[in-house]
Amino acid sequence: MNSADSQHPKFGPGDEALAALPTVYRDDLFAGKVVLVSGAGSGIGKAIAFLFARLGATLAICGRKADKLEDCAEKLRALSGREVITYPMTIRDPEQVDAMLSAVWERLGGVDVLVNNAGGQFAAHAMDFNVKGWNAVIDTNLNGSWYMMQGAARRWVEQGRPGNIVNITAAIDRGLTGMAHTTASRAGVIALSRTLAIEWAEHGIRLNCIGAGAIESNGFNNYREENVSTFYSCNPMKRAGDVQDIAEAVVYLAAPSGKFITGEVLNVEGGMLLWGEFWPAGKPDYFKVDQE
Numbered sequence: 001m002n003s004a005d006s007q008h009p010k011f012g013p014g015d016e017a018l019a020a021l022p023t024v025y026r027d028d029l030f031a032g033k034v035v036l037v038s039g040a041g042s043g044i045g046k047a048i049a050f051l052f053a054r055l056g057a058t059l060a061i062c063g064r065k066a067d068k069l070e071d072c073a074e075k076l077r078a079l080s081g082r083e084v085i086t087y088p089m090t091i092r093d094p095e096q097v098d099a100m101l102s103a104v105w106e107r108l109g110g111v112d113v114l115v116n117n118a119g120g121q122f123a124a125h126a127m128d129f130n131v132k133g134w135n136a137v138i139d140t141n142l143n144g145s146w147y148m149m150q151g152a153a154r155r156w157v158e159q160g161r162p163g164n165i166v167n168i169t170a171a172i173d174r175g176l177t178g179m180a181h182t183t184a185s186r187a188g189v190i191a192l193s194r195t196l197a198i199e200w201a202e203h204g205i206r207l208n209c210i211g212a213g214a215i216e217s218n219g220f221n222n223y224r225e226e227n228v229s230t231f232y233s234c235n236p237m238k239r240a241g242d243v244q245d246i247a248e249a250v251v252y253l254a255a256p257s258g259k260f261i262t263g264e265v266l267n268v269e270g271g272m273l274l275w276g277e278f279w280p281a282g283k284p285d286y287f288k289v290d291q292e
């Protein structure tokens with residue numbers, strides 16, 4: 001996405017709007033803190049980075065595409081007047097994760113908050129997955145998040161400083177048809193976070209997850225138009241969430257407001273776990289009971 005496009009995306013707010021979205025938080029909440037956000041070149045990750053920048057944080061951002069990251073960093077620098085580090089890499093490669101973390105630690109002296117937002121999947125019925133597709137999703141969402149968590153935690157322990165991790169996952173408790181691979185990977189991240197919240201508590205490391213529902217973002221471009229329409233009616237609120245819903249939830253967990261919260265999942269999904277149909281890969285005939 002180039003600079004002009006990033007002002008007028010098909011889904012979600014443009015950069016100018018993003019920089020001015022209302023927030024409940026005070027503007028020095030993260031002054032003096034360093035926040036690392038993965039997948040910050042677009043969508044939810046970009047919104048998270050913008051909000052932390054507005055709250056006084058110094059940002060490091062990573063993702064695969066250098067141009068998207070640099071475009072985002074330029075806006076963040078203009079917004080905050082502070083240094084922003086960009087690092088193109090894939091979270092699927094443990095060596096690239098390690099090199100990125102070392103570079104960020106070296107340049108910024110450390111990190112206070114890690115937001116594992118990078119990830120994704122494709123919509124398909126499970127019978128149609130091939131091995132490569134399954135592995136791509138598990139490797140990105142589960143393994144990639146794990147490399148990031150372990151790498152950050154080792155550095156925090158080495159430095160003797162506390163740490164804070166927020167993982168962006170999905171609202172999976174009712175299952176998600178057309179996304180079986182992602183439910184497996186997100187369940188893995190959630191289970192891992194609960195376990196690590198115990199193991200790493202002695203080091204002052206907190207870990208929490210956000211269970212995102214349908215959040216209108218750049219990510220919607222990955223789905224067929226007729227299926228995207230179901231994202232706006234899959235919960236009792238009958239609308240999609242916005243990127244600021246997730247960004248503010250991340251801040252809540254990472255800030256002192258979350259200081260007694262660890263190993264938790266905060267679902268931000270408009271009630272989707274209670275009611276609603278969600279068919280990212282289309283509705284199978286078996287479920288078309290209304291039309292019989």
Ligand SMILES: CCCCCCC/C=C/C(=O)SCCNC(=O)CCNC(=O)[C@H](O)C(C)(C)COP(=O)(O)OP(=O)(O)OC[C@H]1O[C@@H](n2cnc3c(N)ncnc32)[C@H](O)[C@@H]1OP(=O)(O)O
Nearest residue numbers: 119120121122124132133136137170171212213214219220
């Ligand atoms: C509670 C939640 C409900 C609300 C959800 C609302 C909907 C939005 C959800 C979102 O998460 S939006 C964010 C979406 N963003 C992304 O998904 C972006 C990142 N995604 C990706 O990078 C890919 O989807 C990926 C599969 C995770 C990785 O792709 P990449 O190209 O890097 O991987 P490869 O290793 O090359 O493997 C590609 C491999 O994957 C299979 N595949 C890909 N697309 C499809 C498809 N449409 N159908 C079936 N299979 C697919 C396939 O095996 C590919 O291999 P090749 O065929 O290309 O050889």
Ligand SMILES: NC(=O)C1=CN([C@@H]2O[C@H](COP(=O)(O)OP(=O)(O)OC[C@H]3O[C@@H](n4cnc5c(N)ncnc54)[C@H](OP(=O)(O)O)[C@@H]3O)[C@@H](O)[C@H]2O)C=CC1
Nearest residue numbers: 039042043044063064065090091118119120212214215219
């Ligand atoms: N929007 C929604 O409704 C929901 C989103 N989510 C999750 O929220 C997160 C953000 O999604 P969203 O903003 O909507 O969609 P986007 O597609 O805009 O964001 C995904 C981001 O992840 C990055 N990314 C993907 N794979 C890798 C990788 N291997 N290494 C490094 N970075 C990677 C991408 O960067 P690049 O393009 O540079 O590779 C991109 O910036 C994702 O994990 C998504 O699955 C979960 C539930 C619902």
